Amino acid sequence: xxxxxxxxxxxxxxxxxxxxxxxxxxxxxxxxxxxxxxxxxxxxxxxxxxxxxxxxxxxxxxxxxxxxxxxxxxxxxxxxxxxxxxxxxxxxxxxxxxxxxxxxxxx
Amino acid sequence: xxxxxxxxxxxxxxxxxxxxxxxxxxxxxxxxxxxxxxxxxxxxxxxxxxxxxxxxxxxxxxxxxxxxxxxxxxxxxxxxxxxxxxxxxxxxxxxxxxxxxxxxxxxxxxxxxxxxxxxxxxx
Numbered sequence: 001x002x003x004x005x006x007x008x009x010x011x012x013x014x015x016x017x018x019x020x021x022x023x024x025x026x027x028x029x030x031x032x033x034x035x036x037x038x039x040x041x042x043x044x045x046x047x048x049x050x051x052x053x054x055x056x057x058x059x060x061x062x063x064x065x066x067x068x069x070x071x072x073x074x075x076x077x078x079x080x081x082x083x084x085x086x087x088x089x090x091x092x093x094x095x096x097x098x099x100x101x102x103x104x105x106x107x
Numbered sequence: 108x109x110x111x112x113x114x115x116x117x118x119x120x121x122x123x124x125x126x127x128x129x130x131x132x133x134x135x136x137x138x139x140x141x142x143x144x145x146x147x148x149x150x151x152x153x154x155x156x157x158x159x160x161x162x163x164x165x166x167x168x169x170x171x172x173x174x175x176x177x178x179x180x181x182x183x184x185x186x187x188x189x190x191x192x193x194x195x196x197x198x199x200x201x202x203x204x205x206x207x208x209x210x211x212x213x214x215x216x217x218x219x220x221x222x223x224x225x226x227x228x229x230x
Contacts, residue, residue, distance in 0.1 A: 032214065046217060087152055089154075097154065098152040
């Protein structure tokens with residue numbers, strides 16, 4: 001199975017800050033990676049697919065990069081609605097696997 | 108608007124069975140693969156399984172943790188996907204989400220999710 005490792009597991013930031021979350025795959029997944037945002041008690045929402053393609057309707061403050069085994073999600077100018085948990089997920093191989101999540105909290 | 112509505116979650120004893128349903132609307136259901144993903148309380152996301160479309164013979168894939176106990180099926184005439192859970196274990200306690208798979212080129216990813224249904228396995 002492909003292991004997905006996210007770092008950090010949590011971070012604190014202020015409104016207006018930019019943050020970067022890293023996701024590492026245990027083997028080459030090319031660009032078969034998606035990023036999700038999840039708020040408490042809600043279903044996940046896809047943000048980025050193909051490692052860097054913005055999902056329709058998602059604001060351009062979210063951006064993704066990377067290929068192979070290292071990927072990043074960058075959120076610019078954090079707003080209150082951006083405080084949530086973010087997950088990466090690979091869809092190169094079965095079983096599909098998720099990172100452990102990164103909780104972005106208000107400082 | 109794409110809508111996915113899960114139902115069927117309940118409290119069940121270890122060893123018991125349950126059938127979850129996911130009713131879809133707002134899109135051509137038969138064109139899409141459908142997956143189930145679960146999330147244990149306070150934990151991360153875990154993929155459960157997939158069912159493909161009719162042109163792919165409705166083939167399925169499962170996570171090792173549920174293979175042989177869970178079965179995914181679908182009824183395109185009812186635009187619904189189902190998850191049959193048998194021989195339930197306490198570690199199956201989770202919110203179960205159905206998710207639509209969107210295909211963009213050779214990218215197959217979840218673009219829409221239901222609100223989830225809670226399965227609690229406890230004596």
